[in-house]
Structure formats: structure tokens, C-alpha cells
Amino acid sequence: MTSPAPVPIPSSSSSTPGVAGRTNYSDWDKKTKTLVEQVEQETKEELIASQQALGLDGNKYSRSEAEAAEKQKLANVLKVKTQLEKYKQRETESVQEFKSLLGPVVADNDADEYKTKRLVACQEEKSTDSTTIRITRDQLDAGKRVVSITDTSGHSLRDQIILTQDLSNLESKMMVNAQAKSFPGSDAENAVPEEPRERRIYGIIKCFISNVHNCTILIKCKIISGTLEMHNCSNVHLVVQNEATVATIQVDLSRNLQIDFRDAPSGKNPGTPGQPKIYWGEDKDDRIFHAGVKRMKVRIYRDDFMESEIDCDYMNDGAKSIGNATPEEFQFITSVHSGKLVTEEVVRAGNTTGKNVRAMTPREVEEENKRRERAAELAINMAEDMIQIRDKHGNVLAKKVEQENTVSETDDDDDAVDEEIYTMSKEQIKLVVDECDHNKIRGNEAFGAGEYAQAILLYSLALDKADELPDVKLYPRDVLYSNRAACFLKLGQHEKAEEDARKALDVNPDNIKAIFRHGLALHAMGKYLAALPVLAKAHKLEPHNKQVKQALQFCEVRMEQERRKVMES
Numbered sequence: 001m002t003s004p005a006p007v008p009i010p011s012s013s014s015s016t017p018g019v020a021g022r023t024n025y026s027d028w029d030k031k032t033k034t035l036v037e038q039v040e041q042e043t044k045e046e047l048i049a050s051q052q053a054l055g056l057d058g059n060k061y062s063r064s065e066a067e068a069a070e071k072q073k074l075a076n077v078l079k080v081k082t083q084l085e086k087y088k089q090r091e092t093e094s095v096q097e098f099k100s101l102l103g104p105v106v107a108d109n110d111a112d113e114y115k116t117k118r119l120v121a122c123q124e125e126k127s128t129d130s131t132t133i134r135i136t137r138d139q140l141d142a143g144k145r146v147v148s149i150t151d152t153s154g155h156s157l158r159d160q161i162i163l164t165q166d167l168s169n170l171e172s173k174m175m176v177n178a179q180a181k182s183f184p185g186s187d188a189e190n191a192v193p194e195e196p197r198e199r200r201i202y203g204i205i206k207c208f209i210s211n212v213h214n215c216t217i218l219i220k221c222k223i224i225s226g227t228l229e230m231h232n233c234s235n236v237h238l239v240v241q242n243e244a245t246v247a248t249i250q251v252d253l254s255r256n257l258q259i260d261f262r263d264a265p266s267g268k269n270p271g272t273p274g275q276p277k278i279y280w281g282e283d284k285d286d287r288i289f290h291a292g293v294k295r296m297k298v299r300i301y302r303d304d305f306m307e308s309e310i311d312c313d314y315m316n317d318g319a320k321s322i323g324n325a326t327p328e329e330f331q332f333i334t335s336v337h338s339g340k341l342v343t344e345e346v347v348r349a350g351n352t353t354g355k356n357v358r359a360m361t362p363r364e365v366e367e368e369n370k371r372r373e374r375a376a377e378l379a380i381n382m383a384e385d386m387i388q389i390r391d392k393h394g395n396v397l398a399k400k401v402e403q404e405n406t407v408s409e410t411d412d413d414d415d416a417v418d419e420e421i422y423t424m425s426k427e428q429i430k431l432v433v434d435e436c437d438h439n440k441i442r443g444n445e446a447f448g449a450g451e452y453a454q455a456i457l458l459y460s461l462a463l464d465k466a467d468e469l470p471d472v473k474l475y476p477r478d479v480l481y482s483n484r485a486a487c488f489l490k491l492g493q494h495e496k497a498e499e500d501a502r503k504a505l506d507v508n509p510d511n512i513k514a515i516f517r518h519g520l521a522l523h524a525m526g527k528y529l530a531a532l533p534v535l536a537k538a539h540k541l542e543p544h545n546k547q548v549k550q551a552l553q554f555c556e557v558r559m560e561q562e563r564r565k566v567m568e569s
Helices: 025-053 065-093 112-124 165-169 362-386 426-448 452-466 477-490 494-507 512-524 528-541 546-568
Strands: 095-099 132-135 146-153 160-163 171-175 198-202 206-219 227-231 234-240 248-252 255-262 287-291 294-302 305-312 331-337 340-345 387-391 417-421
Touching: 305 331, 305 340, 340 362, 426 452, 426 477, 452 477, 477 494, 477 512, 494 512, 512 528, 512 546, 528 546
Parallel strands: 095 146, 132 160, 146 206, 160 206, 206 227, 206 234, 227 248, 234 255, 248 287, 255 294
Antiparallel strands: 171 198, 287 331, 294 305, 331 340, 387 417
16 A cells, blocks of 8 residues: 555544544543542532431431431442442553554644644655554553553554564463452352353453554454454554454544455454364454544455455445434444445444344345244244144154044043144254353353453343243253342342342252352342341352351341341430
């Protein structure tokens, strides 16, 4: 790609939200921290003022049920704010920011003198001059696993930023199918489906590129999540090479881009020696999402031969205003269909549950509807063959072919039969069970990584899929409900945790983990009298479980404290 002269850079920064709604949340959190602290302080002052107005300042215990409820409500608000702040802090602490790697950004609103000097210096450089910045493991601080490249501009596309293959050796440890790490302020205890097992993963977790201009960026490393986001960039050549793993790219409010996939693997590539490589575009989830992007070229190369290319421009592709949304907010997907790159509009944005979890194009919606129609037709055609006629003793009777309009002359109760209708074949049942297992395993992994909201989604998908089975006994729903209850406990949503634990026990009253989590949820809700017999039952079933024993003892202590409060009042 020929290196053009530097383009004028719009006035912005990495924290500019823009009309497409994309924001650099690391910068945004820093700016809002003061506001959050101010709100917390005001809430505390309101609590003190209300206590003083009622003459309760300094009193340890509430004088009425209404006062106790109000104090508990305010305390819960502060607790939630504290937990959110800690969660945001944990996310921020995982981001390694690389700012002004190639030099500062010359924006339209910069001083004219400085801007002129920079452009003149750029034009006077020799054609062979260039700058190359390599990002390696040594440049990442301990615990940093997300790379953010922000606020920088090169002189031309000859200037390069390289995410080296060395980053693929960046090691992280996480516990899989085990109790996730507890953070201060968390109410969850024993949210562990299985025994602890350590898993090592390699590479960076994610990559953000924001407010970057006039350069080439080479991706050579493994990105664990397979996700790369670009925002407010211009005149950038992004090259995903064969060592990298980038399945999904999100580009917003950018212009003059070129994205090349050079023998890049798919997000579903097994990466196992001896197995055939799956290239980017060969899986339906290999996609580029873009909104408000002008003049973007996407190319796919195989062995240095360009197989497919496409030019994208949000206005030329048909972006339009819908309601209060501007054309810049209109989202497109560029992916491979029938061996060629195509750009299509998004008509169904992904929701958090059910079949809408995946963003879809009109073509994909039509294909999905046809698939469902074929499945329904197949079920109807197979229903007659799936009918088994049994006598009152449960024995299968041979089917009799009767003439149409033939009426039985007798109606003997001794010959009464029951019909069991199975609308799914064994192969179809196996497919549904396999998908349930897949979502359950992914949910366990997300839980082990501390991604509780994602785990809830995956367990919910497994439950939705299990509902398609003709018999509740074909899949252990109690395990899914129990695991989802553990997630709700971790997130402090105790009512939902209690509800899921009860649903698990409705399916399997002997599920020890569901019993234990039911007790924990009741305890967290302050229902110590109800929690005590539940935890006692869990302790009776597993007398050597230290966590169950500790929870039972803690509940007894809390009940004693409540009894003393009542007596003192």
C-alpha cells in the first residue's frame, strides 16, 4: 500500500465518546472517579443528617422497623457502589496503556505554529526514514494483560507499531471449575462446582487502538479473547499475521483504513499439531463490525496471494438515520460468505439471552428462519413414526394399519393404551445434549475466570436449550440451576440465587451444592432462621466439608447476635 502524506487529524482524544457510542473506558473511569467519590460522600452525609434529624446520631440500633429498613437500604447502596468501584479498579489495573509511541497527535485545535512545524518536519524526512516500535513482554507491568495503544501519530505508513510474537508467551494462571477468587466486600462463599484445577493460558487478553493515525500496526501475537477494537483512527494499515489470533474486530468513527489478514487463523482454529488449519473467514463468527467508518479496505491473503478484497464506507453502504440514531451509529458487518468478502447491515443486535445472543444480518436472519422451518417440518414428518403405543402394563404394541373412517366396535377398558410421543430422534436429542454440555463447560470456565455475568448467560443458554428436550430426565437441569445460583451469589443478587437454588432442589432434592447455596442465599438475605436448618441439612450430608461447617457456625453466630439485639432493644 503506497504511503500517502499525513492526513489532517480530527480534534479528539482516546476518551472522546463520539456519536457511535464507543468510549475508552479506562480514561473515562479516571475522570468519573471524583464524581463517584462525591456521590458516596453526599450519601453518607444524608445518612448522618437523617439520623441527626431523628435524634438517632450515635445510637447503635434502630428504634423502629422503618428506620432499620431505611438504614439497611442506604447501607446496601453504599455497598453496591463500593463493589462496582472495586470491579472497575480491577479492570483498570489489567490495562497496560501505551501512549504517544510514535509521537503526539497533531489535532486541528493545536497551536498553528506547532502544527506547522510538525507537518514541515514530516515532509522533509527522507523516504527511507521510519520508526518501528516493538511491544514485548518486558514492556508490560506485572498483572497487565490488556494492551491499549492510544493518542499517537506517525509520519506515514512506514512508521510501525508491532505487537510481537513474544507477547504470545505471556503466561496467566486461572482456576478452572473451581472456586473463583473472592474480593473484599463479596458475599459469596463456596461458589465452586468442582475441585480446583489450575489452567495456564498464554497471550494478551484484548487489544484497544484509539486515536492512532498515520502508521502501520502489525499483530503477531495471540489474543486470548480474539477481540481487537479500533476507535477514532485514520490512515492506519492493520495487518493480522499468521501467528496472531484475531477473530473479531470492532471499528468505529475512523477513516482511511486498510485491514489485511495474511494467512491469519480463524477464531475456531484448533491450533493443534496435525490438524488442518482454519483460516480467518472460514468460520461464521470471524467478522468485522464497523460504524461510522469512511474508506476502509479489507483484504484476505493466502500464501501472499490476495483471495478477496472489499471497500467499505458507511455512507456508500447505505447507512441511514433511524429514530434518534445518526447514520454514524448504523452498524455493519463485513465477513466471508461463499468465499467472498461481503458487507451487510446489522438488523438484529445481540441480546443477552436466547436466540438473539448473536448479532445478525438480513441474510443470516433469513437462513435462520428457513432452518427453523425445515426443523419443524422434519419433526412433523417424523412424529408419526415416533409414536409408540403401549398397553396398560407398559408393553409396546405393534401398530395396526386401519382403513380410514374405521370405527372400533368395542371399547373395553382392559384394552386401553397410553401413547408416548417423541418428537425428536436419538440423533437430535444427542445434538441438543451436546450443545447443553458445551454451554455448561464454557459457563464453568467463565465462572473460574471470575466472569460471573458471562457464566450466567452461558448457563441460561444451556437451560433454554434443555427445554427443547422431550423429557426433563434427559439432562440434569439441577446442576445448571445450582451453578447459576453460585454466579448470582458472587454478584450479590441473593434473591435470584435463592430462586435458582430452589429450582435445582425441585429437580433434585439431594443436590448437596444446591442445598448449600440455598442456605447461603437465605443467610445473605438476613433470613437466618430459615437458613439454619438448610445449612444443617447440608452439614449432615457432608459433615467433613469445612465450608459448610463454617457457614453453619457463622449462621448460628448471626442468630445469636440478632437475639441479643432484640433483647437489648
